[in-house]
Amino acid sequence: MTATSPKAAILLAAALLVLTACGARFSPGQDPDEVLNQEIYGDRGAPRSTLWDFFRGPQDRSRVGRVNKYIWNASLEVLDFLPVESVDPFTGVIVTGYGTPPGGGRAYRATVYVTDPALDARSLNLALQTRAGPVSAETARAIEDAILTRARQLRALDKRL
Template identity: 55%
Template sequence: MKLQKPLKVAMFLAIGVGLAACGNRGGSVSVADAPPTDDGIIANNPETAALSYEKSSIWDVFGPNKSEQTGNVNRYLWAASLDVLNFLPLQSADPFTGVIITGYGTPPGGGRSYRATVHIKDPALEARSLSVALQTSGGRPVSAATARAVEDAILSRARQMRIADDKL
């Protein structure tokens, strides 16, 4: 049996309305089930215990997204952190809380191995939004100048990424 055109349109609209009703209307997500980390940053941070989604339905996915952030994390800082520290093995990454934890690895041209913990605290693309803690394989923290140099490299890369996006 061949369906008439108005009946096909009505079925299509009914399916679309049904999918739109499945959207998350201001619900929240708990990070209590997040995997525990060595320093407990994810589980013990009360500011990130519940996160709200800004998208409310399936139709919002098709709209433009010019935002620099996803939740409480600046997307350029997040991507730049992963890019700059790509020589370190990734142990844990939570884009909702802004925490990246790496394992020990040796930088290119270096002889000593390091591990890093990066915390992106704010959605702004600013130095105050980024905190990097580096540790040597012996468990000792590195100098403040070395940590600051890594932060500067991440911030520079994030700005380059933002400029490249503006050109598109």
């Protein structure tokens, strides 16, 4: 076995120091898993599962995505002039890029967050901005109203079927 050089020993000591600093936010007596679960999951708590859940398959397919489908589809329809950058129907987030509405001269960008499966105004969170910054509250409210109106129309059409 060869002796290590002083540079290697210093590098190893520095790496260990950095790694120990990563755990410095946990106070003695705290369970690191509980702290991380609180940071990640908040008040909902960590999901409880076992290895056997993998073999059972999904219990209820309607519970996978907890967003209102009418608000989700209405958001995509009302904001169809904006290029979609990412969507996540499981968390209810739609992120768009900048786009100009038909007949308009200003480019907008939107982030939509559908928080609840209920068809309710509280289920919709919309952040709308231009290249110069956030839009006025009236403009954002008008877009939210258009999305909610379209969601109600989609629900009414769905009831007729």
